[in-house]
Every structure is written in C-alpha cells, then in structure tokens.
Amino acid sequence: MSIFGFFNRKTSAPQARERLQILLAHERSSVGHSDLVALLREEIVAVIAKHVQVDRDKVNVKMDRGDQVSTLEVDIEIPLDASVRAA
Amino acid sequence: MAKVIVVTSGKGGVGKTTSTAALGAALAQRGEKTVVVDFDVGLRNLDLVMGAERRVVYDLINVIQGDAKLPQALIRDKRLETLHLLPASQTRDKDNLTSEGVETVMAELRKSFDWIICDSPAGIERGATLAMRHADIAVVVTNPEVSSVRDSDRIIGLLDAKTARAERGERVEKHLLLTRYDPARAERGDMLKVDDVLEILSIPLLGIIPESMDVLRASNIGSPVTLADTRSAPSLAYMDAAKRLAGEQIPMSVPGEKRGFFGKIFGRRAA
Numbered sequence A: 001m002s003i004f005g006f007f008n009r010k011t012s013a014p015q016a017r018e019r020l021q022i023l024l025a026h027e028r029s030s031v032g033h034s035d036l037v038a039l040l041r042e043e044i045v046a047v048i049a050k051h052v053q054v055d056r057d058k059v060n061v062k063m064d065r066g067d068q069v070s071t072l073e074v075d076i077e078i079p080l081d082a083s084v085r086a087a
Numbered sequence B: 001m002a003k004v005i006v007v008t009s010g011k012g013g014v015g016k017t018t019s020t021a022a023l024g025a026a027l028a029q030r031g032e033k034t035v036v037v038d039f040d041v042g043l044r045n046l047d048l049v050m051g052a053e054r055r056v057v058y059d060l061i062n063v064i065q066g067d068a069k070l071p072q073a074l075i076r077d078k079r080l081e082t083l084h085l086l087p088a089s090q091t092r093d094k095d096n097l098t099s100e101g102v103e104t105v106m107a108e109l110r111k112s113f114d115w116i117i118c119d120s121p122a123g124i125e126r127g128a129t130l131a132m133r134h135a136d137i138a139v140v141v142t143n144p145e146v147s148s149v150r151d152s153d154r155i156i157g158l159l160d161a162k163t164a165r166a167e168r169g170e171r172v173e174k175h176l177l178l179t180r181y182d183p184a185r186a187e188r189g190d191m192l193k194v195d196d197v198l199e200i201l202s203i204p205l206l207g208i209i210p211e212s213m214d215v216l217r218a219s220n221i222g223s224p225v226t227l228a229d230t231r232s233a234p235s236l237a238y239m240d241a242a243k244r245l246a247g248e249q250i251p252m253s254v255p256g257e258k259r260g261f262f263g264k265i266f267g268r269r270a271a
C-alpha cells in the first residue's frame, strides 16, 4: 500500500457501528416485544383512522430498549390531502 | 448474602469460560467463598481451565439426579481454599439438566457460598437460559466485533424476559465485559471502540480485557489467569472487574491508552 493509500484508507469500525445500530433497532422491535408492538400498532391505526385517512403501511411502531426505560416510537405519515376526516 | 452471577454471551468462543475462572479466582482471593459452576453439559471445559480435570468424580447432573450429594461433587481448588468448582457432565445428555433440579442446586449453593458464578454454554437454547435462570447479576461477555455485539444484544433481551428475577418483576443487574480487546486495531479504526459497544448495548461497563498470550499460557497450565500471573495485563483487568462486582469504585483504564510517548512509538512499530 502506498503512503497515500495508508492515509486515505477508510476505517471499517464506523461502518460496523452504523450497521449494528440499524440492525439492532430493527431486531429489538421484532424480537421479544413483537406481540405488544403488533397489538399497539393495530390499536393506534384504529384510533387514527377514526379521524384521518392513513395508509396502514405508513404507520411505524417501534420499541427501543434502553437501560432504565424503553421508548415507544410511533411514526405516522399523513398525506397532504388527508386532513379531511375519514368517511 | 449470596450472589448468583451468570457469565453469558450468546456467541461461542468469546471468553466466557476464561472469564468465569478468572473472576471466580479473583473473588475467592478476596477471601469470599466462591463456586464456579459449569453449565456447558457435554462440552465442559471449566475443569480444564481451572486445572481440576483429573479430580472430577461427580458432576452437576449426578447431583440433580440424586446419584451424589452436592458436597461430593464440589471440588475444592488446590491453590485457594475459598475457591470451588461444580463440574458439568461430559457424557450425559443435556436433557438431564432439569429446571427444578437447577433450582434446587442453586438454592443449596446459596446457603454456603458468597459468590456462585455460572459459566453459560453458547447459544440461546435451554442450556443458556437455565444458566441465567437464577442469576442476580449477569456478566455479558462481548468481543468488539459485529456478530458478538449482535448476539449480546439478544442475550440482554433474554435476561430481561426469561430469568426468575424478570418474572418476579425485578431486574437482573447487567454488566458488559469487553474481552479480546486489541488496542492497536482499535487505534487503526478497524475494531469497534469501547464507546461504540457501550452506546449500542447500553449496559454499564465492568471491564476491558486485552487480547493476550497470557490467557493462552494460563489455560495451558490449567490456572485461572488471575492466579497464573498476577501482574499480567489480562490478570490486572480481571482483578479490577472482580472488585467492581464486589461494589468497589475502580477507575476504568482502556488497554493501551495509558502508554506514554515512547510506549506508543514502540507499540506502533511492533504492530
């Protein structure tokens, strides 16, 4: 490896870190809490649908495990013209 | 009051058995009565690492099945009279490890020991869940490498769900033991840093054990690394970790980061 190669070489640890963060966020929401998360998702969709029209696939519910507390992240995408009440 | 510790990881070969022996010996050196229990039925190795392989007569399964009384199966260490080993069975099927049997043995060990350290088998199957079942404290052994970190995350989830404490609505105290840490590789940016692993797993750090030939040497002579060479880097790191388990406040040192200027130059050249 040339001396320039040595200085320009990208290190691999940051990639490892990033891949793990994404993967584990996903795995934590699907493993263990799966029943609870699925249930919450269904009920949240039902409540939202009473007031606005939303696409079921645009409702994301995620559980993140922390040391002291877990956080529930709810991310709902509402289309521009959906501020109208559902029928 | 007796404390039950499980040394666990999910992934195999990360240093659970090495750590069980090293922490067990370090706690026993403090004069506290300690037993290390091998849960790796069929693949026992703790006896070998402890140098007691030729003294095994009865094992955990014999005790569970009533073929032997607990005191008959316990092997007292030749170097430290406060240190004991309860070996696993090498020949019996692991189905003989029953949930009730393990519960009875753990309750009995709690009566006569200060520290009960359970060496978990790899994986997330029955052997591993039984080893963690009665734990008050978990030492999650992790290497700074993607698959080990992922498996540790899985194990942390199990500790919060499948243990007797979790079922009673109590918490298992969880600690991260980062092993086989290579300061030179971390410095080059090709190994996850201590902070990366801590941030991802979000459990408190118990210690950082450097990758070292001293570990291999100790296992060759059948001695926990904390007894083989009390001055070696892994030995010092394990002794600090044991003190932290016992509740002492010991500042954390990252292997390789205390080196002075000359040490650094020398270390780079050697790497």
Ligand SMILES: Nc1ncnc2c1ncn2[C@@H]1O[C@H](COP(=O)(O)OP(=O)(O)OP(=O)(O)O)[C@@H](O)[C@H]1O
Pocket: B009, B011, B012, B013, B014, B015, B016, B017, B018, B019, B040, B045, B120, B121, B122, B179, B180, B181, B209, B210, B211, B212, B213, B215, B216, B219, B234
């Ligand atoms: N800090 C270290 N430096 C160098 N080698 C190490 C270190 N820790 C462990 N090892 C080596 O790694 C190998 C696996 O260690 P060990 O048997 O303790 O792992 P384990 O997690 O118990 O494995 P298993 O999952 O198979 O039970 C052994 O050869 C051991 O000597």
Ligand SMILES: [Mg+2]
Pocket: B016, B017, B018, B040, B045, B119, B120, B121
């Ligand atoms: Mg082992």
